[in-house]
Amino acid sequence: AQSVAQPEDQVNVAEGNPLTVKCTYSVSGNPYLFWYVQYPNRGLQFLLKYITGDNLVKGSYGFEAEFNKSQTSFHLKKPSALVSDSALYFCAVRDDTGRRALTFGSGTRLQVQP
Amino acid sequence: EAQVTQNPRYLITVTGKKLTVTCSQNMNHEYMSWYRQDPGLGLRQIYYSMNVEVTDKGDVPEGYKVSRKEKRNFPLILESPSPNQTSLYFCASSANRDRGRGEQYFGPGTRLTVT
Numbered sequence: 371a372q373s374v375a376q377p378e379d380q381v382n383v384a385e386g387n388p389l390t391v392k393c394t395y396s397v398s399g400n401p402y403l404f405w406y407v408q409y410p411n412r413g414l415q416f417l418l419k420y421i422t423g424d425n426l427v428k429g430s431y432g433f434e435a436e437f438n439k440s441q442t443s444f445h446l447k448k449p450s451a452l453v454s455d456s457a458l459y460f461c462a463v464r465d466d467t468g469r470r471a472l473t474f475g476s477g478t479r480l481q482v483q484p
Numbered sequence: 485e486a487q488v489t490q491n492p493r494y495l496i497t498v499t500g501k502k503l504t505v506t507c508s509q510n511m512n513h514e515y516m517s518w519y520r521q522d523p524g525l526g527l528r529q530i531y532y533s534m535n536v537e538v539t540d541k542g543d544v545p546e547g548y549k550v551s552r553k554e555k556r557n558f559p560l561i562l563e564s565p566s567p568n569q570t571s572l573y574f575c576a577s578s579a580n581r582d583r584g585r586g587e588q589y590f591g592p593g594t595r596l597t598v599t
Contacts, residue, residue, distance in 0.1 A: 414590040421585045474526035
């Protein structure tokens with residue numbers, strides 16, 4: 371069975387500082403990894419994904435994530451946080467079978483203070 | 485605009501009263517899926533569909549039914565809702581191209597309360 375862990379319920383960072391939201395995963399076979407963001411009363415918006423290739427993946431709104439196979443991690447990063455980045459972030463993994471079910475972490479709330 | 489739509493967005497109902505939550509996508513995606521989101525549990529897959537007339541159970545299918553008669557629509561049916569089905573529901577879709585490795589597009593969510 372596949373699983374995702376987001377060890378921090380909340381991350382607080384000052385505007386302009388770098389941010390990291392942590393994610394570790396467990397899956398048999400090749401992992402497909404995703405980050406989604408959820409704003410209040412909104413659906414999930416896709417940020418970025420790792421399927422294969424370069425370990426550093428760049429996505430929307432200046433976010434990037436680094437895939438580390440040996441540590442089974444896929445941490446989300448941004449060099450300079452904005453207040454508007456405050457939201458709920460979900461890491462997700464799926465295996466390469468046909469079911470294509472995304473297994474989500476429990477989410478990390480990012481709070482960027484002005 | 486490419487999107488996944490869900491209706492209704494909010495629903496309060498009583499135990500045992502059958503209801504249907506509709507989901508529609510305009511991206512010609514073959515794959516569609518339903519998730520429920522509960523605090524502290526993230527999202528869990530209820531049912532999914534690889535294509536028209538092809539559906540299968542996800543991780544938490546009990547108490548739910550689905551159908552996929554048309555490519556664009558994937559309704560979620562609760563025959564006899566119970567309070568433990570109070571949750572936030574999301575529909576998602578993705579294409580089968582690129583061996584199905586693309587991202588899933590999510591609808592805006594349906595907040596269901598069963599009293």
